[in-house]
Amino acid sequence: MTPLEKTDLLQGTLDLLILKVVALGPIHGYGISQRIRQISQEVLQVQQGSLYPALHRLEKRNWLLADWGESDNGREAKFYRLSALGRKQLAAEEQTWARLSSAVALILQTAE
Amino acid sequence: MNTWRKSGSRGQEDAMDREISHHIAELTEVYVAQGMSREEALRRAHLEFGGSEQVKQTIREVHASAFIETVLFNLRAATRFLRKSPSFSLIIIFTLALGIGANSAVFSAIDAVVLRPLPYPDGNQLVALSQFDTQGRDANHFVAPIRLEDWNRMNSTFTAISGYYLDDISETSGPFAEKITEALVAPRFFDVMGVWPALGRAFTHDEMRYGGPRAVILSHRYWLSRFHGDPNAVGSRIRIDDKDYPVVGIMPASFQFPNADADLWEPSPMDAPFEVNRNLTWFNVIGRMKPGVKLHQAAADLATVQAKLGKQFPHPDAELGINSESLKQLTVGTTPSSLWLLYSAVSLLLLIACSNIAALLLARTAEREHEVSVRYSLGASRRSIVLQLLTEVFVLALLGSLAGLAVAAISVRGFQLLSKTLPRAGEISLNWTIVLYTLLAALVTTFLCGLVPALRGTRKSLAHSLASTSRTQVSTRNPVQWFLVGIQVTLAVTLLLGAGLLLRSMQQLGRVNAGFDAANVLTFQVSGSWAETTDMKNVIQRINRTIDTLRTIPGVQAASTAAMLPGVSSKYQMEFKIDGNLDPGNRILADNRLVSYGYFETMLIPMLAGGPCQRTSTTTDVVVNRSFASRYFHGNSPVGHSLVDAAGNPYIGNAIIRGIVGDAREDGLDTQPAPTVYFCFSAPNPFPNYLVRTQGDPMAMAQTIRQKLHEIEPGRSVYALMPLQQHLDDASTENRLRTRLLTLFAATAVTLACIGLYGTLSYLARLRQREVGVRLALGAMRGQIAGKFLSQGLRVALAGCAAGLMLGFALSRFLKGMLYGITALDPLTYAGVVCLVIGVATLASLLPALRAARLEPVRVLREQ
Numbered sequence: 022m023t024p025l026e027k028t029d030l031l032q033g034t035l036d037l038l039i040l041k042v043v044a045l046g047p048i049h050g051y052g053i054s055q056r057i058r059q060i061s062q063e064v065l066q067v068q069q070g071s072l073y074p075a076l077h078r079l080e081k082r083n084w085l086l087a088d089w090g091e092s093d094n095g096r097e098a099k100f101y102r103l104s105a106l107g108r109k110q111l112a113a114e115e116q117t118w119a120r121l122s123s124a125v126a127l128i129l130q131t132a133e
Numbered sequence: 134m135n136t137w138r139k140s141g142s143r144g145q146e147d148a149m150d151r152e153i154s155h156h157i158a159e160l161t162e163v164y165v166a167q168g169m170s171r172e173e174a175l176r177r178a179h180l181e182f183g184g185s186e187q188v189k190q191t192i193r194e195v196h197a198s199a200f201i202e203t204v205l206f207n208l209r210a211a212t213r214f215l216r217k218s219p220s221f222s223l224i225i226i227f228t229l230a231l232g233i234g235a236n237s238a239v240f241s242a243i244d245a246v247v248l249r250p251l252p253y254p255d256g257n258q259l260v261a262l263s264q265f266d267t268q269g270r271d272a273n274h275f276v277a278p279i280r281l282e283d284w285n286r287m288n289s290t291f292t293a294i295s296g297y298y299l300d301d302i303s304e305t306s307g308p309f310a311e312k313i314t315e316a317l318v319a320p321r322f323f324d325v326m327g328v329w330p331a332l333g334r335a336f337t338h339d340e341m342r343y344g345g346p347r348a349v350i351l352s353h354r355y356w357l358s359r360f361h362g363d364p365n366a367v368g369s370r371i372r373i374d375d376k377d378y379p380v381v382g383i384m385p386a387s388f389q390f391p392n393a394d395a396d397l398w399e400p401s402p403m404d405a406p407f408e409v410n411r412n413l414t415w416f417n418v419i420g421r422m423k424p425g426v427k428l429h430q431a432a433a434d435l436a437t438v439q440a441k442l443g444k445q446f447p448h449p450d451a452e453l454g455i456n457s458e459s460l461k462q463l464t465v466g467t468t469p470s471s472l473w474l475l476y477s478a479v480s481l482l483l484l485i486a487c488s489n490i491a492a493l494l495l496a497r498t499a500e501r502e503h504e505v506s507v508r509y510s511l512g513a514s515r516r517s518i519v520l521q522l523l524t525e526v527f528v529l530a531l532l533g534s535l536a537g538l539a540v541a542a543i544s545v546r547g548f549q550l551l552s553k554t555l556p557r558a559g560e561i562s563l564n565w566t567i568v569l570y571t572l573l574a575a576l577v578t579t580f581l582c583g584l585v586p587a588l589r590g591t592r593k594s595l596a597h598s599l600a601s602t603s604r605t606q607v608s609t610r611n612p613v614q615w616f617l618v619g620i621q622v623t624l625a626v627t628l629l630l631g632a633g634l635l636l637r638s639m640q641q642l643g644r645v646n647a648g649f650d651a652a653n654v655l656t657f658q659v660s661g662s663w664a665e666t667t668d669m670k671n672v673i674q675r676i677n678r679t680i681d682t683l684r685t686i687p688g689v690q691a692a693s694t695a696a697m698l699p700g701v702s703s704k705y706q707m708e709f710k711i712d713g714n715l716d717p718g719n720r721i722l723a724d725n726r727l728v729s730y731g732y733f734e735t736m737l738i739p740m741l742a743g744g745p746c747q748r749t750s751t752t753t754d755v756v757v758n759r760s761f762a763s764r765y766f767h768g769n770s771p772v773g774h775s776l777v778d779a780a781g782n783p784y785i786g787n788a789i790i791r792g793i794v795g796d797a798r799e800d801g802l803d804t805q806p807a808p809t810v811y812f813c814f815s816a817p818n819p820f821p822n823y824l825v826r827t828q829g830d831p832m833a834m835a836q837t838i839r840q841k842l843h844e845i846e847p848g849r850s851v852y853a854l855m856p857l858q859q860h861l862d863d864a865s866t867e868n869r870l871r872t873r874l875l876t877l878f879a880a881t882a883v884t885l886a887c888i889g890l891y892g893t894l895s896y897l898a899r900l901r902q903r904e905v906g907v908r909l910a911l912g913a914m915r916g917q918i919a920g921k922f923l924s925q926g927l928r929v930a931l932a933g934c935a936a937g938l939m940l941g942f943a944l945s946r947f948l949k950g951m952l953y954g955i956t957a958l959d960p961l962t963y964a965g966v967v968c969l970v971i972g973v974a975t976l977a978s979l980l981p982a983l984r985a986a987r988l989e990p991v992r993v994l995r996e997q
Contacts, residue, residue: 050152051159069182074191081199098155106511
């Protein structure tokens with residue numbers, strides 16, 4: 022599939038994606054960007070210029086916790102994991118997203 | 134967001150770099166795997182990652198805004214928390230308002246009196262110079278005009294040296310003569326001060342010469358009162374005594390030298406024919422040191438100058454030394470040491486308040502353990518929780534310090550009211566320095582009060598308390614709390630000791646027999662001018678006539694004049710020869726005072742032998758006091774013997790001792806009477822102090838006396854009318870003020886320490902309710918329980934008391950010079966302090982102890 026332009030990513034959606042990906046287990050920044058690309062089948066390509074500020078913002082909000090560790094190929098990397106607060110936040114955002122997308126879908130269907 | 138970058142830790146930047154290079158390394162591997170050369174792969178990776186500096190900048194902004202968000206969040210959380218328990222918050226704010234306010238108030242005085250230079254350009258370069266007799270025969274410190282000019286010409290460390298003296302004159306253009314104060318100034322006066330007229334000009338060279346044109350410069354205050362601030366005053370004339378003087382300039386309002394009373398300045402030429410006599414001295418000398426020159430360098434330079442003069446004029450210059458003192462030091466005198474004493478006291482008080490608040494907060498955080506552990510489990514770091522707890526305290530301290538500023542503002546008004554008796558008190562003001570200081574105090578207070586509770590309240594071990602549901606998990610030993618109470622008692626005892634010593638000194642001073650009776654004595658002056666002294670006979674006649682007139686007024690019992698008021702310090706010592714003999718091993722040193730006939734009668738100083746000063750007496754008639762007679766005549770009667778000035782001053786002839794009077798504390802109530810020689814002379818200067826003993830309240834006679842004197846001297850004004858007692862009180866203002874304030878601070882300190890003791894014991898009793906309940910249920914006596922709590926409180930009070938006595942003893946040397954009639958180890962004070970502290974500590978502990986023992990065991994056990 023053709024990748025979406027980065028501006029197409031809804032404001033706030035990136036946070037949700039990151040939280041969801043991190044929820045699967047501790048992961049470093051590069052891994053997050055790869056994972057989002059793979060799962061979305063290359064549709065969503067996160068720019069590093071947005072990814073890293075977002076990671077730091079989530080860490081500052083105590084939603085993500087970070088530790089330094091070794092990556093698969095033995096390099097030093099910063100691993101992010103979800104805090105209890107982050108888990109709550111993820112649940113809340115997932116719910117919001119579900120309501121939002123079903124609402125949008127509803128409008129699109131009705132308009133047809 | 135550079136500020137963040139600078140203030141943020143280096144680790145933050147480093148971590149960011151490492152994270153980004155990891156990403157690029159991973160990307161590079163991908164391209165290498167696709168078959169690119171490593172170099173090419175790295176280039177591609179960088180290209181794909183985009184501008185890494187830009188990414189880093191965005192991350193930095195995230196951190197910076199997060200920092201501000203955290204601060205705002207903490208502030209909001211703090212306000213919310215404080216609003217939830219308003220009485221708790223108000224108590225702390227009120228305590229801090231008083232603590233910080235008192236501190237800022239005293240600091241404002243220190244800032245104005247001690248720290249700030251005198252209000253002249255480069256005021257710290259100004260020096261007061263005086264001459265002194267190296268043989269200690271003569272305490273006269275005034276300087277001869279010709280010597281002043283020599284100093285100015287021969288030195289190498291001064292920009293200029295000048296001088297002044299004060300004269301009272303009458304401004305006679307109105308229907309009533311008005312007494313005004315003029316400063317007669319030597320050449321270069323304005324150069325030394327560094328201040329020139331705001332309107333008009335300074336004196337010209339011609340005006341500074343003997344016989345030159347007349348000129349005066351007005352003070353801003355006098356310009357306002359006499360000319361209503363009319364700029365045309367410059368160029369107009371005022372009438373002084375019987376001569377017209379052109380006004381050539383107006384000084385700026387801030388210029389108040391030599392003092393705030395100076396109404397005008399007039400040239401005092403240095404080239405008058407009578408000014409060649411090196412023994413005639415009347416100038417107060419001031420000098421401005423060259424930039425960068427220090428006082429000791431100037432003093433060394435002047436010593437060389439005087440040594441040269443000594444060779445040139447062996448008599449008298451070889452026996453003269455030069456005393457140099459910074460003008461500021463001369464102006465403020467002993468006030469700085471009093472102020473530092475008060476400052477230490479208020480700082481101790483603030484420390485007590487802080488440890489009190491710390492104890493309150495400790496109890497509080499103990500109750501918030503649950504909240505803290507929840508935050509931990511939600512992933513908050515200890516740092517962020519500590520920061521939040523500190524923010525709460527900071528909000529309290531900030532509110533407290535703002536209220537404290539109001540306290541300081543009121544105190545500043547109080548200080549200004551004392552400007553008549555406290556040097557530079559008029560300069561004390563609430564300015565930005567004080568506001569900044571107060572905010573700084575709030576910050577320091579935050580850490581003093583908040584750090585220990587915040588750190589104790591967030592210990593990691595507490596995180597587990599979430600798991601344990603027991604409500605009695607709180608430690609009941611609380612050594613930190615008791616330590617804080619101990620500190621409060623220690624500091625309170627220290628303050629109490631200081632206050633006690635000052636109070637005892639004052640009490641001792643009150644018991645002193647002055648040797649004269651200041652009650653019902655009215656004092657005043659009648660204007661006169663030094664110019665009149667060209668005809669001394671006339672001055673003496675005028676003053677004697679005034680004294681005689683006063684004596685005829687009904688209700689007046691006695692009247693006299695004196696150069697200096699009794700009981701007001703005027704160290705003026707001279708060396709004498711008795712009957713022309715000089716014994717170097719037994720020098721005859723004595724204070725001397727110039728008094729008129731009727732003086733001993735007015736002051737009720739008893740005649741012991743011989744007779745008092747007579748109306749016909751001249752300076753060759755003297756009366757000595759009992760100390761003089763017993764020290765220098767060893768039981769023989771001195772009456773009839775002669776005294777001569779050992780320094781050979783020709784103006785004091787061969788004086789005959791006419792009588793002996795009782796010892797009186799002429800030089801101040803706190804000074805032992807020294808051997809004293811009274812010269813009988815009713816006109817020591819043209820405007821001596823009149824002393825009138827009245828039948829009743831002296832001020833009730835004021836109007837009658839004014840009227841009567843107007844009848845005989847319509848051209849002269851009567852001024853400075855006040856009871857002698859008022860002068861004596863003014864002389865001890867500083868002493869009374871510091872004693873009262875220190876007592877007030879000590880009382881507050883003791884109260885705070887008691888509240889601390891009471892609060893801590895009550896809190897502990899509450900925590901141990903269950904234990905007490907069990908004990909009571911098991912048959913313990915209520916008395917035992919109460920005794921246990923009581924002894925716990927008293928043990929801490931006793932330990933604090935012992936520590937406080939030691940600290941107070943160590944610090945009491947700072948009270949040296951302020952104590953009178955007791956030593957710093959006064960047993961009565963120590964005993965009193967111990968009794969007082971143990972007494973109030975017992976009361977403060979008894980209440981919570983009794984309450985703890987009155988517990989109903991069944992109810993408590995059921996509740997818990």
